[in-house]
Amino acid sequence: MNSKNRRLFLIGSVVVVGGALLTLVFTSFTGALVYFYTPTEIKAKSSELTGHKVRIGGLVQEGSLVRETGNLKIRFLVADNVERLPVQYEGMTPDLFREGQGVIVEGTWRGGAEPFQAVTILAKHSEDYVPVKMSEEGIAKARESMLKTLQ
Template sequence: MTTPETPDTQETTPMTSNRKRWLMVGSLVAVLGALGLLVFTSFTDALVYFFTPTEIQDQSAKMADRKIRIGGMVQEGSLKRTSGTLQIRFLITDGQKDIPVFYDGVLPDLFREGQGVVAEGVWKPGETFIATTILAKHSEDYIPIEMSEEGIAKSKKSLLDSLK
């Protein structure tokens, strides 16, 4: 944006050309710097990593006490409601290992046993995953972004195996 100044012969304003340019560039840099800092700090704070139950069980301590997402299938037969409250407990499985999840709140429409699910919250090692959000699915064809086909296939297979 900074192009060479025109000769200053007609410059009669109190603001000299140099000062003007300095003000312009200085304020642009200051604003851009502030905005850049805002974007950068907000961004690094807001990254939420996604893990499968196996990954969490394998590196339990590393995963503790920070906001993460876990995904898998809701284990068939694992959903328990505490009667008279909104609290639920269920297992999220990827077909190999599973994670007990606790959630207190209204569930999205498409939450079902045997369906894919993504939960956001904090892992308490050795105990449960305290979910703050259960991700809503917006259509029946929708698979949680983080859930790979292999994961779903594997988990379906192990569900079938467990029924034998």
């Protein structure tokens, strides 16, 4: 490398590293790092978020999941401790997407009068790891910690 290239490389690397660090530190203080809203929050902020792309996270309400026959359309409720929100989605779901498990749905918020139309579904895993043999108590524990993260 000649000296001019070296200098460009030097300035480039410092700018990239500095930029990445600064962005991270500043977004840390703005709340932009919160990855999703809970159903309670989205209902409270409904009017200001209308028309915006949002992520909403919660538990897939037990017994609420309906799969249509003949296509990939599904309907379910996303719930936190207080609120529940009807969601529609069409497509493949991740393997951890199950009733009673955590989920994050992405889409445009339309005010909540109609079911939320999800474009993407992400399954959220809790921090609990339980062997197959002892699932019974494990399931209860996993649900508890998932609800805790949603507070």
